[in-house]
Amino acid sequence: MLIEGAAGPDLIRVDNLAKHFPVTRGALLRRVVGTVKAVDGVSFAIGHGRTLGLVGESGCGKSTVGRLLVRLIDPTAGSIMLDGTDISRLDGEAMFQHRRNLQFVFQDPMSSLNPRMTVEQIIAEPLVVQGAPVAEQRARVSELLALVGLAPAHRTRYPHEFSGGQRQRIGIARALATNPRFVVCDEAVSALDVSVQAQIVNLLKRLQRELGLSYLFVAHDLSVVRHMSDDVAVMYLGRIVEIGDRRRIFAAPAHPYTKALLSSVPAPRQSARREARTLLSGELPSPLNPPSGCAFHTRCPVAFARCKVERPELRSVETGQAAACHLLD
Amino acid sequence: MSAAASTETVAPLLSVEHLRIVAAARRREDLLVEDVSFAVHAGEFLGIVGESGCGKSMTALSMLGLLPGPNVRASGGRVLFDGQDILTMGGSSLRHLRGNDVAMIFQDPMSSLNPVQTIGEQIVETILLHEKIGRERAWARAVELLAEVNIPAAAQRARDYPHQLSGGMRQRVMIAMAIACKPRLLIADEPTTALDVTIQAQILELLDRLRRERGMAVILITHDLGVIAEYADRVLVMYSGRIVERAEVASLFAQPLHPYTHGLLGSVPPLEEEVDELVAIEGQPPSPGAWPSGCRFQPRCPQSRPECASWSVRLIESEPDHAAACILHEHGETSHAD
Ligand SMILES: Nc1ncnc2c1ncn2[C@@H]1O[C@H](COP(=O)(O)OP(=O)(O)OP(=O)(O)O)[C@@H](O)[C@H]1O
Ligand SMILES: Nc1ncnc2c1ncn2[C@@H]1O[C@H](COP(=O)(O)OP(=O)(O)OP(=O)(O)O)[C@@H](O)[C@H]1O
Ligand code: SF4
Ligand code: SF4
Ligand SMILES: [Mg+2]
Ligand SMILES: [Mg+2]
Numbered sequence: 001m002l003i004e005g006a007a008g009p010d011l012i013r014v015d016n017l018a019k020h021f022p023v024t025r026g027a028l029l030r031r032v033v034g035t036v037k038a039v040d041g042v043s044f045a046i047g048h049g050r051t052l053g054l055v056g057e058s059g060c061g062k063s064t065v066g067r068l069l070v071r072l073i074d075p076t077a078g079s080i081m082l083d084g085t086d087i088s089r090l091d092g093e094a095m096f097q098h099r100r101n102l103q104f105v106f107q108d109p110m111s112s113l114n115p116r117m118t119v120e121q122i123i124a125e126p127l128v129v130q131g132a133p134v135a136e137q138r139a140r141v142s143e144l145l146a147l148v149g150l151a152p153a154h155r156t157r158y159p160h161e162f163s164g165g166q167r168q169r170i171g172i173a174r175a176l177a178t179n180p181r182f183v184v185c186d187e188a189v190s191a192l193d194v195s196v197q198a199q200i201v202n203l204l205k206r207l208q209r210e211l212g213l214s215y216l217f218v219a220h221d222l223s224v225v226r227h228m229s230d231d232v233a234v235m236y237l238g239r240i241v242e243i244g245d246r247r248r249i250f251a252a253p254a255h256p257y258t259k260a261l262l263s264s265v266p267a268p269r270q271s272a273r274r275e276a277r278t279l280l281s282g283e284l285p286s287p288l289n290p291p292s293g294c295a296f297h298t299r300c301p302v303a304f305a306r307c308k309v310e311r312p313e314l315r316s317v318e319t320g321q322a323a324a325c326h327l328l329d
Numbered sequence: 330m331s332a333a334a335s336t337e338t339v340a341p342l343l344s345v346e347h348l349r350i351v352a353a354a355r356r357r358e359d360l361l362v363e364d365v366s367f368a369v370h371a372g373e374f375l376g377i378v379g380e381s382g383c384g385k386s387m388t389a390l391s392m393l394g395l396l397p398g399p400n401v402r403a404s405g406g407r408v409l410f411d412g413q414d415i416l417t418m419g420g421s422s423l424r425h426l427r428g429n430d431v432a433m434i435f436q437d438p439m440s441s442l443n444p445v446q447t448i449g450e451q452i453v454e455t456i457l458l459h460e461k462i463g464r465e466r467a468w469a470r471a472v473e474l475l476a477e478v479n480i481p482a483a484a485q486r487a488r489d490y491p492h493q494l495s496g497g498m499r500q501r502v503m504i505a506m507a508i509a510c511k512p513r514l515l516i517a518d519e520p521t522t523a524l525d526v527t528i529q530a531q532i533l534e535l536l537d538r539l540r541r542e543r544g545m546a547v548i549l550i551t552h553d554l555g556v557i558a559e560y561a562d563r564v565l566v567m568y569s570g571r572i573v574e575r576a577e578v579a580s581l582f583a584q585p586l587h588p589y590t591h592g593l594l595g596s597v598p599p600l601e602e603e604v605d606e607l608v609a610i611e612g613q614p615p616s617p618g619a620w621p622s623g624c625r626f627q628p629r630c631p632q633s634r635p636e637c638a639s640w641s642v643r644l645i646e647s648e649p650d651h652a653a654a655c656i657l658h659e660h661g662e663t664s665h666a667d
Contacts, residue, residue, distance in 0.1 A: 280527045
């Protein structure tokens with residue numbers, strides 16, 4: 001259902017999405033010396049009111065996918081369908097119509113909140129951009145503060161007067177101001193203390209239930225991703241290597257990389273998971289010069305000759321689960 | 330576990346007694362750490378867990394005489410290493426201690442590495458500070474150490490500058506430098522927080538292997554309960570400058586005694602089973618200077634009662650090797666209904 005032939009209409013459907021960044025050298029005469037294929041042919045769909053979790057090691061392209069989906073950056077190739085309309089090439093007025101539906105919550109609330117603006121100004125900003133009347137802005141800010149669990153008195157304060165968790169609530173309120181249908185949460189809870197993280201996770205889940213939001217949820221904590229997501233996609237060097245229903249991905253991962261990622265999560269001693277673990281050796285190869293064939297072959301414990309020369313395509317493993325590995329032929 | 334079993338008989342390597350750390354602020358003194366006591370034995374893996382600002386790093390830095398001066402200082406207690414009080418040691422004894430007995434690694438290795446010197450040279454300098462051997466032999470040792478911490482092609486890599494290495498490799502270099510002088514205690518302050526889970530697993534396995542092979546004690550500071558569950562023998566849970574629970578790892582997870590520990594465990598979604606909602610702790614940890622009287626967890630505690638505000642807080646041992654600082658245990662009550 002995630003890859004092909006969706007039954008119901010999806011909110012977001014991404015097909016063969018790519019983003020290649022030029023790599024330049026030299027301060028004066030900037031020469032292009034290569035490209036980083038930060039995202040390279042990624043396809044998935046996110047249903048109404050559903051969450052796709054996105055995991056993978058640092059630099060594998062998670063944030064780039066998120067930024068592409070809300071059109072903070074332009075794709076090199078591929079399409080992004082929002083409710084049946086391809087928004088990947090829209091700009092100006094045509095894109096403006098869709099912007100209010102697509103929002104982003106960042107990891108570090110402090111750096112994404114203007115320190116010289118009050119909470120009210122911050123939350124109302126997207127409404128100002130959309131040209132909402134002042135009275136409506138004020139009413140909406142009150143509503144949003146209540147929605148994310150901040151006090152009415154907070155509206156006149158500045159970001160530095162808040163704790164990390166409260167700042168993240170402000171960031172969420174701002175993202176929700178325009179009543180979006182889709183929100184990218186890029187490591188939105190990663191910098192928070194455990195007890196506060198749990199509050200924000202609960203808040204995001206409640207908001208999803210109440211408002212019917214769809215999320216792309218990016219986080220490096222796999223147990224948080226499992227808790228938040230309906231489906232999970234695993235990325236490695238710009239490509240999705242496995243995608244599917246979270247229960248299947250966590251209970252029966254098919255791709256050797258997914259297996260390695262899961263067994264890297266600390267496990268209590270004497271637990272079955274600890275016994276069975278296979279730790280990855282080596283580190284992520286440079287995205288500037290990715291390995292040939294299956295990009296994972298330099299670290300894969302079960303790689304064989306064909307892996308070096310031929311790139312495996314995503315194929316269905318089970319209903320609602322697909323992986324890209326030659327062993328699944 | 331053998332180390333933990335011999336707790337009673339062998340004198341501890343490190344023993345912290347009623348440690349108190351204060352920071353001078355404008356016209357007042359803020360308490361950062363209060364009445365912290367614990368012991369570490371040779372070969373033991375001790376975990377310290379707690380949320381940001383609870384005093385984990387300050388406690389660790391005091392064990393090396395590295396508290397950030399001049400406004401932060403230990404104002405009470407003792408930190409005994411081999412029976413010698415680190416808090417009253419002079420400069421040369423401290424240098425000797427850091428070079429030979431206690432080493433520390435931090436979250437951000439880049440801040441402790443010299444950007445304009447190769448990593449091999451930096452390890453050589455560390456070796457030469459403590460050993461009277463020639464440069465050539467020291468270089469060979471440096472390469473051996475890099476290999477010991479699993480750096481591939483160590484002889485070649487020794488010629489790299491820090492910026493040429495990944496975050497995980499830099500942390501391995503820091504570990505190589507830390508073990509260069511064969512310390513008896515290694516303190517690791519959030520050594521893997523900035524790293525991917527795959528690299529984190531490698532680094533933690535490495536620390537655990539070094540502990541086993543060298544009989545070195547390890548104190549690991551982390552906010553990750555999963556890491557504690559896998560690697561630590563014993564654990565201290567800190568909240569607002571105090572130890573609120575002290576336990577063997579298995580007992581902590583099987584039966585947390587302090588309401589804060591209970592809340593922490595509920596805040597982390599389990600990887601093996603599904604829960605609808607997390608049991609979050611309301612509010613956030615208070616900053617030093619804004620701590621309530623009595624039990625500092627009181628404003629967030631679901632089981633608080635009026636007496637908690639005036640309770641004289643202390644760790645109460647309700648089972649051997651398992652203690653909590655909560656009024657509910659004063660009369661042998663349990664902390665949660667289940
Ligand atoms: N503006 C840019 N110019 C050039 N390269 C970029 C740019 N943005 C990202 N990249 C590169 O693209 C790759 C993917 O980066 P991205 O930020 O999407 O990774 P990520 O999975 O979000 O990593 P992290 O977990 O560290 O946040 C990386 O190699 C990164 O260096
Ligand atoms: N130089 C300083 N002067 C005054 N107070 C300080 C100083 N450094 C740290 N503090 C305060 O001391 C308290 C304890 O800090 P510490 O670094 O030990 O916390 P921690 O438990 O290690 O937190 P984290 O998980 O964020 O590293 C904090 O509230 C911090 O704000
Ligand atoms: S295709 Fe080969 S290298 Fe890639 S994951 Fe499968 S077995 Fe491993
Ligand atoms: S002493 Fe009181 S407030 Fe503190 S943890 Fe125990 S019950 Fe809660
Ligand atoms: Mg990112
Ligand atoms: Mg710290």
